[in-house]
Amino acid sequence: xxxxxxxxxxxDGQEILKGINLEVKPGEVHAIMGPNGSGxxxxxxxxxxxxxxxxxxxxxxxxxxxxxxxSPEDRxxxxxxxxxxxxxxxxxxxxxxxxxxxxxxxxKHRGExxxxxxxxxxxxxxxxxxxxxxxxxxxxxxxxGFSGGEKKKNEIxxxxxxxxxxxxxxxxxxxxxxxxxxxVAHGVNALKTKDNATIVVTHYQRLLEYIVPDFVHVLxxxxxxxxxxKELAFELEEKGYDWIKKEN
Amino acid sequence: MTxxxxxxxxxxxxxxxxxxxxxxxxxxxxxxxxxxxxRTIWEKKNEPAFxxxxxxxxxxxxxxMKMPEWAYLKIPPIDYQSISYYAAPVQKAKYTNLDEVDxxxxxxxxxxxxxxxxxxxxxxxxxxxxxxxxxxxTTFKETLAEQxxxxxxxxxxxxxxxxxxxxxxxxxxxxxxxxxAALNSAVFSDGSFCYIPKGVRCPxxxxxxxxxxxxxxxxxxxxxxxxxxxxxxxxxxxCTAPMRDENQLxxxxxxxxALDRAEVKYSTVxxxxxxxKNGKGGIYNxxxxxxxCRGVSSKISWTQVETGSxxxxxxxxxxxxxxxxxxxxxxxxxxxxxxxxxxxSKMIHIGKNTKxxxxxxxxxxxxSDNSYRGLVKIMPGATNSRNFSQCDSLLLxxxxxAHTFPYIEVGNKSSKVEHEATTSKIGEDQIxxxxxxxxxxxxxxxxxxxxxVKEVLNKLPMEFAVExxxxxxxxxxxxxx
Ligand SMILES: Nc1ncnc2c1ncn2[C@@H]1O[C@H](COP(=O)(O)OP(=O)(O)O)[C@@H](O)[C@H]1O
Ligand SMILES: [Mg+2]
Numbered sequence: 001x002x003x004x005x006x007x008x009x010x011x012d013g014q015e016i017l018k019g020i021n022l023e024v025k026p027g028e029v030h031a032i033m034g035p036n037g038s039g040x041x042x043x044x045x046x047x048x049x050x051x052x053x054x055x056x057x058x059x060x061x062x063x064x065x066x067x068x069x070x071s072p073e074d075r076x077x078x079x080x081x082x083x084x085x086x087x088x089x090x091x092x093x094x095x096x097x098x099x100x101x102x103x104x105x106x107x108k109h110r111g112e113x114x115x116x117x118x119x120x121x122x123x124x125x126x127x128x129x130x131x132x133x134x135x136x137x138x139x140x141x142x143x144x145g146f147s148g149g150e151k152k153k154n155e156i157x158x159x160x161x162x163x164x165x166x167x168x169x170x171x172x173x174x175x176x177x178x179x180x181x182x183x184v185a186h187g188v189n190a191l192k193t194k195d196n197a198t199i200v201v202t203h204y205q206r207l208l209e210y211i212v213p214d215f216v217h218v219l220x221x222x223x224x225x226x227x228x229x230k231e232l233a234f235e236l237e238e239k240g241y242d243w244i245k246k247e248n
Numbered sequence: 249m250t251x252x253x254x255x256x257x258x259x260x261x262x263x264x265x266x267x268x269x270x271x272x273x274x275x276x277x278x279x280x281x282x283x284x285x286x287r288t289i290w291e292k293k294n295e296p297a298f299x300x301x302x303x304x305x306x307x308x309x310x311x312x313m314k315m316p317e318w319a320y321l322k323i324p325p326i327d328y329q330s331i332s333y334y335a336a337p338v339q340k341a342k343y344t345n346l347d348e349v350d351x352x353x354x355x356x357x358x359x360x361x362x363x364x365x366x367x368x369x370x371x372x373x374x375x376x377x378x379x380x381x382x383x384x385x386t387t388f389k390e391t392l393a394e395q396x397x398x399x400x401x402x403x404x405x406x407x408x409x410x411x412x413x414x415x416x417x418x419x420x421x422x423x424x425x426x427x428x429a430a431l432n433s434a435v436f437s438d439g440s441f442c443y444i445p446k447g448v449r450c451p452x453x454x455x456x457x458x459x460x461x462x463x464x465x466x467x468x469x470x471x472x473x474x475x476x477x478x479x480x481x482x483x484x485x486x487c488t489a490p491m492r493d494e495n496q497l498x499x500x501x502x503x504x505x506a507l508d509r510a511e512v513k514y515s516t517v518x519x520x521x522x523x524x525k526n527g528k529g530g531i532y533n534x535x536x537x538x539x540x541c542r543g544v545s546s547k548i549s550w551t552q553v554e555t556g557s558x559x560x561x562x563x564x565x566x567x568x569x570x571x572x573x574x575x576x577x578x579x580x581x582x583x584x585x586x587x588x589x590x591x592x593s594k595m596i597h598i599g600k601n602t603k604x605x606x607x608x609x610x611x612x613x614x615x616s617d618n619s620y621r622g623l624v625k626i627m628p629g630a631t632n633s634r635n636f637s638q639c640d641s642l643l644l645x646x647x648x649x650a651h652t653f654p655y656i657e658v659g660n661k662s663s664k665v666e667h668e669a670t671t672s673k674i675g676e677d678q679i680x681x682x683x684x685x686x687x688x689x690x691x692x693x694x695x696x697x698x699x700x701v702k703e704v705l706n707k708l709p710m711e712f713a714v715e716x717x718x719x720x721x722x723x724x725x726x727x728x729x
């Protein structure tokens with residue numbers, strides 16, 4: 001599904017990713033762990049086409065096509081979803097309008113009929129239950145005045161609506177209490193199928209108790225320095241990142 | 249939302265969409281302005297004697313006046329002698345049937361998306377079309393006449409109801425009110441007239457589509473609306489102009505008078521040609537709009553969506569004379585490329601317990617300048633009066649400008665004036681967040697802008713709100729960055 005080869009990325013002329021290789025297949029869950037500043041969010045942002053992240057070398061293939069050629073909105077419509085580390089507030093734009101537009105843009109792209117207001121509201125209610133979102137949030141402006149936890153739930157709620165092939169969750173656990181964490185993880189797991197894949201970016205092992213990864217990669221200073229099964233997460237938790245730092 | 253989607257997907261071109269010229273025979277008088285020209289206009293229009301006095305008085309005062317320079321505008325010199333002050337489409341006969349109307353004209357309306365027939369059937373809107381300066385076609389006149397409502401061109405009103413015009417013209421906007429109003433009073437060629445009798449609620453939205461057509465013809469429209477005791481009317485003004493290279497002067501005057509407990513809603517969608525991307529061409533729009541709440545508990549509200557013109561100079565105002573009268577101003581002003589707008593409102597409180605509200609939403613893009621200028625004046629006798637003003641500016645990039653010039657004078661202690669102002673910029677992060685959800689940048693901006701102006705668009709009649717959204721989208725295309 002996704003193949004990253006020898007990827008180098010710079011921001012403002014500063015090299016941040018230094019030769020990443022990663023292969024993600026349908027049905028897999030990959031965890032990317034690493035200390036702050038190691039480049040986890042950079043990797044997530046490159047996948048979704050954020051402009052200021054400049055690819056200086058390497059390639060990314062998604063569903064057999066050159067991903068780097070595509071605009072951010074096309075990547076989204078072709079199934080790549082990012083749960084943002086810091087979801088953005090858009091005052092004045094009601095969640096309902098925003099989401100209906102997003103869902104219908106996806107549907108148009110797939111050649112499906114657009115949903116009318118009634119059909120959309122029905123779909124929305126269904127998906128809200130999945131992450132236990134308070135229904136009144138849908139009438140508020142996008143993320144405006146949402147608590148940290150509500151923002152993160154809102155990301156997973158959008159993921160549920162858009163049903164991505166490849167979901168990238170950037171620190172979705174940060175700022176969540178244990179109950180909210182369980183709800184969010186439950187949402188992500190419920191959306192799991194054998195055809196879609198998830199990349200979970202996290203600093204802590206905590207989330208991985210609930211979203212169990214098939215592979216864990218440790219990112220340090222722009223490189224993947226260790227890859228293994230889920231047991232690596234526990235080892236990291238035990239030994240701390242200093243263990244990685246010392247080895248590198 | 250479905251409307252919005254439709255509009256957003258409808259819109260594909262970024263060049264000014266309504267730039268075409270209709271080829272209709274036009275009767276134009278020689279360029280230049282002097283007393284003889286004023287007399288000629290009066291003669292051509294076969295007006296009653298008092299109008300010659302009115303026009304000459306205005307002309308003489310205008311000659312002694314200077315163009316105002318206080319606005320935050322760079323106005324190139326205007327040669328008033330190079331303009332032709334009268335153009336009328338040649339009419340062979342009065343029409344009784346739409347089929348008889350010049351097919352070119354019908355075609356123009358089709359291009360504008362306002363086929364008269366459909367308008368009549370679907371919207372139930374009476375349309376008084378002003379093509380250049382003379383009213384070409386009036387619909388629904390009979391239906392309105394049954395209720396005693398007069399809705400016609402001001403030329404017709406001068407023929408058929410001269411006493412009514414004489415009583416009210418120049419009351420809200422005196423001939424020498426300002427430079428452009430004086431010019432208009434001297435040379436106006438046509439416009440609309442509306443009288444709602446006592447106790448009558450006008451059963452439909454009254455609507456006028458204006459359109460500048462003949463090259464080098466300044467437009468001097470004159471509109472007069474009178475709402476008698478306990479009456480109500482909602483009036484819509486919308487305009488589009490064909491693309492032209494030379495600058496065209498537009499100096500309209502709109503006067504409203506509301507008597508006891510009367511209510512007038514005046515809505516405008518203004519879309520004159522703004523000039524091209526490099527600032528060449530475009531309409532100069534110098535408008536004087538003023539309503540007088542003469543009666544007790546009367547109400548006048550101005551709602552405007554301004555997307556067009558190279559230069560806009562416009563301050564729809566309310567003079568609140570009657571006790572408990574109410575004035576409202578709701579505005580969205582968009583400037584893009586090299587457009588300049590200096591617009592806002594004046595609320596003059598004279599009666600006791602008078603209330604006014606100003607909601608102004610400026611949107612600037614390109615290299616444009618967008619200024620809000622407002623005056624709230626509470627006279628000593630206007631006890632217990634209230635004003636609330638909110639002026640928001642939204643910037644789409646770093647090369648445009650937004651300015652706010654609020655003037656507040658409160659003449660007594662029992663009154664209260666509140667002013668709030670905000671400036672914000674559409675963030676790249678907001679747009680990217682939309683992109684990541686599959687929404688392209690144009691749509692994202694459309695959505696954010698619609699959210700921002702919602703409060704004002706909600707004040708417009710439904711049909712008009714849809715048109716307004718469409719215009720906003722067109723005028724902001726390709727403006728991100
Ligand atoms: N938009 C940006 N502009 C400048 N520097 C950035 C930007 N994004 C990330 N960086 C830098 O890149 C490095 C990696 O950051 P990031 O990818 O956010 O790490 P992580 O998510 O692992 O904490 C940091 O040194 C950070 O300061
Ligand atoms: Mg991060």
